[in-house]
Amino acid sequence: MSGGPLEIAGLDEVTERFDAFLIDQFGVLRDGKGPYPGAVDTLMRLKQAGKTIIILSNSGKRSAENDRRLAALGFDRTSWDWFLTSGEVAWRILQKESGQGAGGVSRKCLLVSRDGDTSPLDGLGLERTESGEDADFIMLAASEGDLHPLSFYETLLAPAARRGVPCLCTNPDKIMLTKEGTAFGAGRIAELYEELGGQVRWIGKPFADIYATAREFLGDLPPEKICCIGDSIEHDIAGAAGAGLKSILVTTGILETASDAQRQALFAEHGAMPDFILPAFTWSGR
Structure with missing residues (x-):
């Protein structure tokens, strides 16, 4: 994206550009203590806007385990279509390989x-x-x-x-x-x-298997209509770039205290730059 990422104040500014969102869990929706302020409502509003939502997480736990955990924190289970974890992708790979016998x-x-x-x-x-x-x-x-x-x-x-x-x-x-x-x-x-x-x-972000699994779920949706939201340049932003998808970097999570210069250095280090920068996973900055 020429000229660097576009800074936005809320997701409502870009929602109409995309049909599906692949949203990171830790650092975007929640931290180690619980949901970020406004995250529960923002996720629901995004779903109510008619978007397909996959929570895309580098969790070694399988999808069902994460579904239950996020709902227990107060998120509405109807506000996402699938919780896809790296653990789920790996389990499916291992299940397939186990059935192959020799070489499994x-x-x-x-x-x-x-x-x-x-x-x-x-x-x-x-x-x-x-x-x-x-x-x-x-x-x-x-x-x-x-x-x-x-x-x-x-x-x-x-x-x-x-x-x-x-x-x-x-x-x-x-x-x-x-x-x-x-x-x-x-x-x-x-x-x-x-x-x-x-x-x-x-297995997981930024590697290809997890994005291929998500794209299979989304069917024939064009890549330019899919946006990834994450807090890690190394995993979320680089992963989106490798998969040919758009991305939003939120500055909560692991980069909460990073300066603009530090973020720029990480863009260069990982060869990936987000399309947008958002201060937090909120619906509107107004």
């Missing part, structure tokens, strides 16, 4: 998740292990970086990396929002695994 998924899986969540593996017929010593496959679905230092994960994963065990990261976010602030996300643990010599397959 390894038997013992070391699952790195949060709050004891096993949904990324439920129904896949994999045996769980708690050790990198005997794992055939690693799934990085979430981080407990607010509870454990990075060295905890290094100790857990180093034996698997030495053995060349493949790893699937279903939550590429390097930073996560918690009730206490920010902490390193599952994406940082995946980077650590690569630093230890392991190989990682990445």
Whole structure:
């Protein structure tokens, strides 16, 4: 977009340009404590405007788990059409590969998740292990970086990396929002695994699989009629650009304290610039 992003005060300024919105969860609709002011109403107004809405999240949990969680926070379940997570995309990929027999998924899986969540593996017929010593496959679905230092994960994963065990990261976010602030996300643990010599397959924003799944749901809708809304230049804005879609950067979430110069540096670093910049996920700035 020549001349840089257009600054807008509310979503009502651009709603008529698009037929569908792919909206990030953390950093746009909510933080680690709950919904942002006005986010519940804004999402409903966008839906009432006749738009197709997919919540597009780098969550290692499957879609149904996130549906329930967002509704429990006070969002109206009718205000989105699908909650698509990287965990859901990965589960579907693994389900397909599991059915292929030879060359499919390894038997013992070391699952790195949060709050004891096993949904990324439920129904896949994999045996769980708690050790990198005997794992055939690693799934990085979430981080407990607010509870454990990075060295905890290094100790857990180093034996698997030495053995060349493949790893699937279903939550590429390097930073996560918690009730206490920010902490390193599952994406940082995946980077650590690569630093230890392991190989990682990445699922979620900004990678292609999650956008292909969303586009399949939207049918033959032209890409110029689809807009992505997110707070991460590395994941949301770069992902939208890679998929040929328009984008809005909200300056809440992980970039809340970033200066304009810092944002510009990130645009250059990731080779992606949003079409619009919005201070927060609000309907109108008037």
